Amino acid sequence: MKKTAKSIGNDGEKIAVKFLKSKKYIIHTTNYSNRYGEVDIIAEKDGVVAFIEVKTRKNSKFGRPSDFVTPQKQQRIVSAAQYYVYNNGITEELRFDVIEVLTGDDPANPQYYVNHFEDAFGVDC
Secondary structure (H helix, E strand, O other): OOHHHHHHHHHHHHHHHHHHHHOEEEEEEEEEEOOOOEEEEEEEEOOOOEEEEEEEOOOOOOOHHHHHHHHHHHHHHHHHHHHHHHHHHOEEEEEEEEEEEOOOOOOOOOOOEEEEEEEEOOOOO
């Protein structure tokens, strides 16, 4: 059975959460959305709150997953993050990360590769 893009994305987000937890991040929430945009994962480590976009692909045939975090997507993430920060009284340092997950084409051999870009893009909130 062929996986849909949505199910591949959901799998990638689960892999990213597991990866972050292994790196001692505290996960605040996943799939946060408001009228301004959506953030896949909001996590914290060492006093820094990270707003994380996860991009998952089965292969890099059309480019790396992180290449698909466009300036427009970045702006929607920043807008959603600003709303989150305001409504939750966040005073910690902020950062915008991207995690790319490559899951591979072989469902019989489920392997994946995770690459975490800390401070991948930025703006002052």
